[in-house]
Amino acid sequence: MSFLEIENLSISFGGVKAVDDVSFAVEEGSVYAIIGPNGAGKSTIFNLLSRFYEPLSGQLNFAGNDLLELGAKDIARLGIARTFQNLELFEHASVLQNLLVGRHVHNTQSWWRQLLFTGSVVEAELEHRRKVEEVIDFLELAHYRNQIISGLPYGVRKKIELARALCIEPKLLLLDEPSSGLNPEETEEMGFWIEDIRRDLNMTVVLIEHDMSLVAEVSDRVLAIVNGKVAAEGDHAFVQSHPDVVSAYLGDAQ
Amino acid sequence: MRILFKTNYKQDLNLAKHGGHRFWYGLLILILFSAPLILDGYYIGEATRVLIYAMAGLGLMVVTGFTGQVSLGHAAFLAIGAYTNAWFLAQGFSSFVALPMAALLSMIGGLLVAIPAARMSGIYLAIATLAFSIIVEDFAGHLNSITGGNRGMMVDVPMLFGYQIWESWELYLFVLCILIIATLAVLNILRSPLGRAMIAVRDSEVSSQALGVNPMKIKVFAFTVSAAITGLAGAFLAHYMMFLTPQIFGILLSIQLLLMIVLGGLGTVHGVFFGAVLIGVMETGISIGKDALPFSIGGLPGIEPLIFGVILISVIAFEPTGIYGRWVKIRSYMEFFPVYRRKSFKRQRSYLKTERLR
Numbered sequence: 001m002s003f004l005e006i007e008n009l010s011i012s013f014g015g016v017k018a019v020d021d022v023s024f025a026v027e028e029g030s031v032y033a034i035i036g037p038n039g040a041g042k043s044t045i046f047n048l049l050s051r052f053y054e055p056l057s058g059q060l061n062f063a064g065n066d067l068l069e070l071g072a073k074d075i076a077r078l079g080i081a082r083t084f085q086n087l088e089l090f091e092h093a094s095v096l097q098n099l100l101v102g103r104h105v106h107n108t109q110s111w112w113r114q115l116l117f118t119g120s121v122v123e124a125e126l127e128h129r130r131k132v133e134e135v136i137d138f139l140e141l142a143h144y145r146n147q148i149i150s151g152l153p154y155g156v157r158k159k160i161e162l163a164r165a166l167c168i169e170p171k172l173l174l175l176d177e178p179s180s181g182l183n184p185e186e187t188e189e190m191g192f193w194i195e196d197i198r199r200d201l202n203m204t205v206v207l208i209e210h211d212m213s214l215v216a217e218v219s220d221r222v223l224a225i226v227n228g229k230v231a232a233e234g235d236h237a238f239v240q241s242h243p244d245v246v247s248a249y250l251g252d253a254q
Numbered sequence: 255m256r257i258l259f260k261t262n263y264k265q266d267l268n269l270a271k272h273g274g275h276r277f278w279y280g281l282l283i284l285i286l287f288s289a290p291l292i293l294d295g296y297y298i299g300e301a302t303r304v305l306i307y308a309m310a311g312l313g314l315m316v317v318t319g320f321t322g323q324v325s326l327g328h329a330a331f332l333a334i335g336a337y338t339n340a341w342f343l344a345q346g347f348s349s350f351v352a353l354p355m356a357a358l359l360s361m362i363g364g365l366l367v368a369i370p371a372a373r374m375s376g377i378y379l380a381i382a383t384l385a386f387s388i389i390v391e392d393f394a395g396h397l398n399s400i401t402g403g404n405r406g407m408m409v410d411v412p413m414l415f416g417y418q419i420w421e422s423w424e425l426y427l428f429v430l431c432i433l434i435i436a437t438l439a440v441l442n443i444l445r446s447p448l449g450r451a452m453i454a455v456r457d458s459e460v461s462s463q464a465l466g467v468n469p470m471k472i473k474v475f476a477f478t479v480s481a482a483i484t485g486l487a488g489a490f491l492a493h494y495m496m497f498l499t500p501q502i503f504g505i506l507l508s509i510q511l512l513l514m515i516v517l518g519g520l521g522t523v524h525g526v527f528f529g530a531v532l533i534g535v536m537e538t539g540i541s542i543g544k545d546a547l548p549f550s551i552g553g554l555p556g557i558e559p560l561i562f563g564v565i566l567i568s569v570i571a572f573e574p575t576g577i578y579g580r581w582v583k584i585r586s587y588m589e590f591f592p593v594y595r596r597k598s599f600k601r602q603r604s605y606l607k608t609e610r611l612r
């Protein structure tokens with residue numbers, strides 16, 4: 001059994017099948033890319049994995065766990081972290097606070113200890129802070145540490161969302177269009193980080209991406225989704241030259 | 255301008271971040287405790303009212319300012335706290351029993367509201383909490399044997415160690431101590447995982463879930479803590495009023511509380527205190543001003559809500575971050591004096607956010 005297995009997944013919104021009988025598997029330690037034209041249903045797959053939506057049918061399996069038995073709030077605890085296409089940061093909190101929320105699943109302190117801010121809470125907080133600082137160093141965010149999100153530029157916010165996901169110390173990282181809105185240098189940087197995340201932090205990565213050079217650079221396998229259906233799966237050269245994928249993109253351009 | 259050199263992460267966990275903080279907050283607490291030496295009975299009474307408002311506002315801030323759940327029914331928790339306290343004192347219990355019972359019963363009330371309310375948000379939540387407060391007000395009017403119904407109920411003075419607190423400065427100090435404890439508890443929550451989870455739920459419920467936060471649990475927790483603190487405020491309000499009738503705890507009181515934390519600065523503990531002082535001063539000012547004006551203007555019915563309304567609208571229009579937000583700007587103006595740039599507080603363009611998750 002693979003690390004992440006998705007079988008015959010379907011969902012529809014008001015009669016429109018956004019995801020239609022999609023199956024794929026992701027191996028542990030790999031980088032897996034999902035591509036497809038706008039509105040193909042890529043983000044919907046992530047939202048199904050996050051358990052924000054209830055599928056019409058299908059199976060979701062992660063490291064031996066049936067995700068359909070769990071709720072949205074339980075997914076992070078299994079070791080699945082994600083970013084959002086349109087950024088879902090805590091706008092009125094500082095960068096540090098945002099990242100510390102990423103440590104929530106590692107909290108073991110009872111509410112009354114937190115109310116009294118006992119010694120054990122202090123110890124735990126210091127430990128969380130050390131972990132968060134590691135991520136801050138890794139993504140070079142030290143400069144923004146104490147700033148409030150709502151004043152920060154888009155590229156930085158993108159990095160903060162990635163950082164927040166890393167603070168969970170997940171086994172699987174879902175990135176929804178990590179390079180969108182970034183300039184070419186930032187996109188290249190993002191590519192390096194994804195490689196580092198896989199190699200140094202031993203995380204499995206699934207990313208949705210429109211930038212084909214980034215896909216070619218980082219991914220082991222590529223899945224193309226068109227109109228909610230799997231159009232092709234394989235290495236990026238195969239998928240990119242597949243006739244169904246080509247015609248979908250050309251059709252998209254017309 | 256102050257530059258802080260931080261040498262370990264523990265410094266960031268301290269409530270007072272540097273010597274300046276310690277000095278000014280220390281001085282403030284000293285002044286508050288010595289106020290009875292300086293002020294006469296009338297002003298101590300007014301100050302007590304401000305402290306009680308601050309306590310109630312602190313409770314509301316937990317649920318509305320930090321967790322983002324608008325409550326239009328917090329007068330209900332004040333009512334539960336007030337009547338519980340008064341009833342236990344009337345049965346001959348001391349404040350050591352009556353006050354915790356006031357907090358506990360209010361907490362149970364909070365739990366009753368929170369469990370259904372945690373599934374709601376926005377206008378639905380506002381209406382549900384409003385309905386709750388109407389029910390509580392109604393109950394207070396009908397439970398003649400406990401609350402004295404619409405005829406009202408006398409409140410005994412607080413009793414500690416067999417000693418009755420009659421003097422207004424004694425009550426003032428009592429309220430001040432409890433308020434400081436409540437504030438410290440809230441500050442502790444805010445620097446802990448629970449407080450961060452509350453802010454996460456407020457700013458983005460979706461991503462808080464993706465990070466493993468259970469928004470329901472956090473909302474219920476926030477409501478419970480909020481109700482306990484507001485209940486305590488209610489208990490002291492009973493002592494301040496000395497006579498309770500259900501009409502005190504109407505919708506207007508809830509709105510006034512909400513107004514207070516919005517004026518002060520939503521989402522900050524400072525905002526609670528700024529708001530309480532402002533409302534307290536305004537009330538005193540309006541009642542003094544009304545007497546000074548000719549009766550044809552000062553005696554007009556509805557003049558108080560009118561003035562409140564005008565002030566609320568102007569604050570929201572000119573300073574959406576409340577008094578505390580304005581204070582932060584003034585402070586940084588002074589800190590950075592020759593090089594202050596107005597632009598630093600200009601609100602930046604916010605990025606597209608949709609209800610949908612794509």
Ligand SMILES: Nc1ncnc2c1ncn2[C@@H]1O[C@H](COP(=O)(O)OP(=O)(O)OP(=O)(O)O)[C@@H](O)[C@H]1O
Pocket residue numbers: 013018036037038039040041042043044045085610611612
């Ligand atoms: N909550 C929702 N309610 C109704 N329709 C939805 C919802 N979420 C997605 N859809 C629809 O499902 C389809 C797939 O959307 P999805 O967001 O998955 O596309 P995508 O592949 O991520 O596209 P993009 O590249 O633009 O991000 C679209 O037609 C979209 O309008």
Ligand SMILES: [Mg+2]
Pocket residue numbers: 042043044085176612
């Ligand atoms: Mg998308």
